[in-house]
Amino acid sequence: MTRRGFLKGLLGTILAGLFASLYTFFIEPALRLQVKRWHLTPEVWPSGRKLRIAAISDLHVGEPYVGLSRVRQVVRRANALGADMIVLLGDYAAGHHFITKDVKIEDVAPVLADLKAPLGVFAILGNHDWWDDLSAQRRGGGPNLYADALERVGIPCLSNHAVKTGGVWVAGLEDQLALRGPTGQWVGLDDLPGTLAQVTDDDPVILLAHEPDIFVDVPSRVAVTLSGHTHGGQVRLFGWSPVVPSRYGNRFAYGHVEEDGRHLVVSGGIGCSILPVRLGSVPEITVIEIG
Numbered sequence: 001m002t003r004r005g006f007l008k009g010l011l012g013t014i015l016a017g018l019f020a021s022l023y024t025f026f027i028e029p030a031l032r033l034q035v036k037r038w039h040l041t042p043e044v045w046p047s048g049r050k051l052r053i054a055a056i057s058d059l060h061v062g063e064p065y066v067g068l069s070r071v072r073q074v075v076r077r078a079n080a081l082g083a084d085m086i087v088l089l090g091d092y093a094a095g096h097h098f099i100t101k102d103v104k105i106e107d108v109a110p111v112l113a114d115l116k117a118p119l120g121v122f123a124i125l126g127n128h129d130w131w132d133d134l135s136a137q138r139r140g141g142g143p144n145l146y147a148d149a150l151e152r153v154g155i156p157c158l159s160n161h162a163v164k165t166g167g168v169w170v171a172g173l174e175d176q177l178a179l180r181g182p183t184g185q186w187v188g189l190d191d192l193p194g195t196l197a198q199v200t201d202d203d204p205v206i207l208l209a210h211e212p213d214i215f216v217d218v219p220s221r222v223a224v225t226l227s228g229h230t231h232g233g234q235v236r237l238f239g240w241s242p243v244v245p246s247r248y249g250n251r252f253a254y255g256h257v258e259e260d261g262r263h264l265v266v267s268g269g270i271g272c273s274i275l276p277v278r279l280g281s282v283p284e285i286t287v288i289e290i291g
Helices: 003-031 068-079 105-112 127-131 134-139 145-152 192-196 212-217
Strands: 034-040 051-056 085-088 121-123 161-165 168-172 205-208 224-227 255-259 262-266 284-290
Touching: 034 255, 034 262, 051 068, 068 105, 068 284, 085 168, 085 205, 105 145, 121 168, 127 134, 161 192, 168 192, 192 205, 212 224, 212 255, 212 262, 224 284
Parallel strands: 034 284, 051 085, 085 121, 168 205, 205 224, 224 262
Antiparallel strands: 051 284, 161 168, 255 262
C-alpha cells in the first residue's frame, strides 16, 4: 500500500467514525421520528370491532434532544394518525444528565393537551416521573407532580385505575419501580389485581403498564398490554439489543410479543435514558391496530 493510499484509507475511517458518532448521538435520537404499526387479533377481542391506538412513550423531555418543539412535532404526527385513542405510557422526565436546558412538565403538559382522539387521551406515569419527584419519594407515594400537571390540562393519569370509553376498558397500572426502598431497592406502587377488579363487565381491556415485566402476570382476560420503558434497548441491531432494562432481557425489549394467546406491545419511545444514544432504535409513535 502506498503512503497516499494509507492516508486516504485512514481519513475515510476517521470520517466514517465521525459520521457514525454524529448519527448515534444526535441524528437518530434528536431528529428522526417514525410511525411503527402493529396489527393484532387477540382471541378475546370481539369479532368485527376495530380499534386504533396511538401510543407515545418515554418522551424524556429536555434540550437539546427533546425540547418543546420536538414534543409539538410528536403531537402533530400523533393527531394526524386518525387514532381512536391516544395513550401516554410514562417517563416524561429527562432520563440522563446530558441536558443543556431543563423543560418542566408544567410547560410540557399544555402541549400534550393538544392531543385529540374520539375515545380520549389517557396517561400513566413511568419510573423517572417518580424518581424526579423528590417530595413524593419522601412521602412514599403520591400526589405526583407529573400526574398533577397532566390532570390540570385535562389528561386523565390512571394510577391503578380502570375507566371505560367507547365499549373498551382502559386500565392504567401505577409504576413498578416508583420508590427507592429502605435498602436501596426499587419498590413498585402497582396493583394489578386491584386495577383489574374495577372491570365490571365482559368488554375488552387494554392495560397500560410502563414497564413490560408485569406481562408475565397479566391474565388472558386482558386483550392487549401496552408498555414502554425499554426504548428498544436504544441500540438494536438485527433484532437484538445488548442492554435492556428488563429482568427478561430481549424477551420484552421491543415490539409485539405474543405468549399463550396474550398480547404485549412495547413501544420504542421517543427519548433516551442514561446516555443520549440511539442506533437501530428510531424514536417512534407506535400505532396498534386491533381487530
